[in-house]
Amino acid sequence: MRFSFRTLRFRGALAVLACLLAMPWCALQAAERPYSVEVGYSPALDLFNLLDNLPDWLPGYTSSVYQKEWQRRFGLDDQDRALLAGYAAFRLRTSPLARDEVKSATPADRLFAGADTRTGDPYSRHFLAARTFDAGLVAALAGLDGKDQRLLRQYYAHFAPRAAQLLAAQAPFAAQQAALVRQLAAPAVVDLAEQMKAFFHVDDSPAFQVRFVWWPEAGRTQAKLRGGYILLFSTFETEDDWAPIVMHEYSHYLSAGQPLTQRRALADAFVAACPAALALPNPLNALEEPLAIYWGQYRFEQQVRGQALPVASAWYVQPHADRAAKALAAAFPATESAPSLKAGRLLQAAASACAASKDGAP
Template sequence: MLPPWAYAEPASHAPQPAPLVTVGYDETFDLFNLLDNLADWLPGYTSAIYQQDWERRFGLDAQDRAALEAYARFRQRTSPMARGDDAARPVVDRLFAGSDTRVGDPYTRHFQDAASFHAAAKAAIAAQAPADRELLRRYYARFEPRARELLAGAGRFTRQQDALTRELAAPEAAAFVARMRTFYGTEAVPVFQVRFVWWPYTNRTQAKLRGGAIVLFSPLGVDDDWGPIVLHEYAHFLSAGQSAANRETLAAAFARLCPAALALPNPLNALEEPLAIYWAQYRFEQEVRGQPLPTTTSWYVQPHADRAAKAIAAAFPADRPAPALAAGPLLQAAASVCE
């Protein structure tokens, strides 16, 4: 029997435990993702490769560009993702994943688990200010037909879904996830969705947390080692569910140990990211796959987070019990790389 960590179609009609994560493909969300990224309204959150590929395939005339710019202005004006006020946020929300990790972008939520793209677009448009509704109708009328044409051959990532579901359904993976949940103190968590979407790159993949889902960006026919990637984002999802009191206590203690953390371009790389790396990359490799993660290799693209994760691993090796998420030795290990 599969553990509730990973979902697969049950073999019988017997009651099944509620899944904690579902791996799948949502055509409506894939279409929305393409159209939302097409305007590249928030670089870093969106990806310019969609517009570049579209222009190569179909071209972009002056009216197309005007429509893209109007949509971009709408999203920049209405999305909390574009707030640009990170330095003014409380210390706790700069050092730990915030509530938006679970809530996400309100406009995007209309297109997650929707009955159809048209139903989702109708609801999303109706929820906007009257002045924006016609803008959005024109945007989708202009770009949706070719977007559908583009995705028609994208497939449903069936092979990737099956491989990832099997790995996460293994008993050792389920036990590992239970230990992660205990570490973060978030035993009761909503279902975490893993959704594949197409993107135009042919030789690279990407993963991003979008509210209560992780979006796996993949070209056709390309496989990746998705297990640690999903668990890394799941760690952020769990972290965002910590009690407010615990988050504030930990953030205040860490800021005293490592005041330089708040001067980093992204303070999450001081503690939030290292903890996710420590669990999803380091401990996962050892505890689930039975192989060490060499310290001579890069564990993460951001140098400070990489050093901090390795410092935590040196203090709390994977062949010993995991530390408690509390002020004391764990925070001291993470802070040991602060300058």
């Protein structure tokens, strides 16, 4: 079956949306090197991201700021709320991300970035590389039962035209894309990326996809991994220092591709040195995040920019991860050769942050 926006029965309201979706998808190649990062903007992905966040169906994965901005601009009536609730119920029912699998997860799955870092949410995956929102939706609806198809068609028919209005900026993120491409193509960044690959013992070199998406809050930005893509959440006007953020997330992407035997051995050794790690609200802050901070921020700042991150400043918002990253930096200064990812000094340095946690620090 060919699905088109005409079947959604809002032809007259789609003038802005059609203009947006007709824009060619654009990706800018950062470097023709063994490591490859592609920076771009996809109208289809941006539109999907807004609509998927709108009900805030999984806080932490989704964000409430989209609904707050929507209500400020358009308001929310009973029909809006009913459709938002229906979409949220569909996503919670069908997405593996909504399932609590902590009890059955192994230490390796809890301490390191999981496979979903690369595979992503099955429904969202249809829109990551879609040339148009229409094409992504055709793929997303295939295999769903009639009830879910009707729900999704009604949801998108109702919200997509106004969502498109929010995203109808001229040449969105053009300046940010160009600046980021230049930074990521620098030889020092390419060398750092190759060191990171060697550190995690990852040989494959799929292109790491970077996409800008609209974010309602001008005062702050964020970045999230979505199935091998890193989404940079920003207003159209915001200029941010994205390069270290991308390399931080690139560390998570590589970590998720570690050999399984390596992940298990490292996790078991780390838990032996820091049993409290698995009791943290988010065990990723014990080892996974400190490694990403160490590579994407600490070593990036030294090796790429020739500067040192001030130890007195916060390198990361979560205190335990911040302490562990600084312990890694003290044990393995960026002015020296990179460490090896193996049991021994590196895990002991990261585990030293557990002592502070025992004293009551988070």
